[in-house]
Amino acid sequence: MAEKRDFLDELIDLQSDWRSLKELPSSMVGSLVDEGGDQKVFNPADYKEKPFANSGRCLRVASGRADACSRCFDVCPTHAITIHNRSVAVGEDCRKCGLCTAVCPTETLTTRRHTPRQVYDQIARAASAYERCYVTCTRAIKRLPKGNEVVLGCVGSISRDMWFSLMADYDNISVYLPVGICDRCRTTTGEQTYTDAIAEAEQWADAALGLEVDDADLTHDFTRAYKRSQFVSGALHSAERLVTRTTPALAGAKAVAKKISDHTQRLNRLQKEIEGAVGARTTGNHLRVLTQGRKLMMGALQHNEDLAARIELSVPTWDPTRCTMCGDCARTCTTHALDLSRDGKVTIQSAYCVSCGACATACEEGALSMGPMDVSELVVPDRAAEELARKKAEAKQQASRYLETGKKQLNRVADALEKLDDDA
Structure with missing residues (x-):
């Protein structure tokens, strides 16, 4: 169901239309004048990263058995992963697709810029600020991504557990892959990997992931809450902006950053609770x-x-x-x-x-x-959240008692005034 619009939404639309008209001349000039190489260009290498191995976590290394685990070997499209002298190595023929990092249960293989937490936070930021977030790959997009487009070496680099977490927390995430794009990809194991992971995650989360196959169908609008936060911030802090040169857009960004920060703190408390219990x-x-x-x-x-x-x-x-x-x-x-x-x-x-x-x-x-x-x-109880809820409940009860006491006192004053009036 669409959210009901109010007067503030109308003002936001007027502001957006005026901003578009004001920025039109500069955009026309920018399209006619060569910037001399200052504009950023799309480079697939910027979104890919060769994984490295923490051999101490490898199940084959720890057990000394070849049958302990073979997930990374099975999924690697170039067979770039080897184990020699109890050490895991990734060869130079690695395609940097990230599939091995998604299927390794112990996270032996990982990257520095695309860890599970970093990828989750990147997708969560886009899903929090925009009406729709798109997860895609470098072959599918072939251009600089918009703010709500998360580009990976392969969509299969997201594990089943992360897909579950994303679908449980957000309902506006889609995968963007044009029809036939995976059929022509040299990462031959990628399509099977992400379809298996998404299918199981959808069953667990009791949710369905969106799918887009046409670039023309992609939308890039901010969420209603994000736009309202920007507008209200701009209205309340216009004087401050004149002094500090800040922009209203920071208000929405700060709100999203706080949401990600709260999620991180919640996960850290969760780990402490587990460590304290076991x-x-x-x-x-x-x-x-x-x-x-x-x-x-x-x-x-x-x-x-x-x-x-x-x-x-x-x-x-x-x-x-x-x-x-x-x-x-x-x-x-x-x-x-x-x-x-x-x-x-x-x-x-x-x-x-x-x-x-x-x-x-x-x-x-x-x-x-x-x-x-x-x-x-x-399911580990969040004691900090439970304590906060308890204090809120106590404060609510206390406020209710104060309100009831105030009502009684007002009634007594009213009775006294009425009696004086009768005596007069």
Whole structure:
């Protein structure tokens, strides 16, 4: 349902029309005069980045077994990833598509400018400020992107967990890929990767991701809330702008930045709550690793707990009658979700488990097997938010009591005045 317009919306439209007319002469001059190379040009290399490896997180390296995991090998279109002498390397024939970073469960492969958190924040900014946010690739757009277009080496570089987080938090995200663009792409495994990830994320989030195939159908309008924030800021702080040379556009940008900052703080509180509940280290003093993808997923579940029932994940279960306490499972688990205590007891912390199944593969005795995870365990209460809500409720009750007391006092004064009037 369209939002009801008011007088402020009419003023915003008038301001936009006037600004367009005022800027028309300069735009015409800019189209006729050569800027001498000052204009920025589209370069696909600006949106791609070769991943690097943290070999200590690799399941194959930790277990010494080729069957522990092969996801990056299977998805790489050029077979650029190799493991030699317990070290993971990415060759020079890498296409910088980022598919390996999306499928690696332990985030062994990553980049500096396109980490899961950075990509999430980039998409979230666009989705917060614009009516529609588009995720696309360099081959699809072939021009400088607009403010609401997020360009990646391949759409498949976004993992299933991140798609779920984005769809759970925003309902205005679409993928822009012209018809047949993936058929002619040399990243031959990209289409299957993103279709599988999006399909599962849509099922988990109970939502549908938009799809656009024609550049003419893309819209680039700011959201109503964003435009109103800019307009109100400009009306209230016009005098300040004369002194500081600030612009009303900063108000909308600050509002979006605050939203992203609040999300980051919420995720940081979430990790602290988990560490406080289960401990940040194992009994062997290994630091547990909460992957960025898992943290984003859990962050989305905090304010929509009902989605936990739709998510299907697996977790290892332990059979003590078969366990020989060899420790292969604990050595294989590079996120240290699995802990083998000194007395021979195996425990698994679901928040840190990435459902890779490598520990079960490494167990020769069959003491570990993968079974359904109770995803509701990933819903961690935000104590800070609960405390804030409690204080707000108490303040509301106190204000109500003060209001009721004031009403009673006013009634007594009115009764006294009425009695004086009768006596007179």
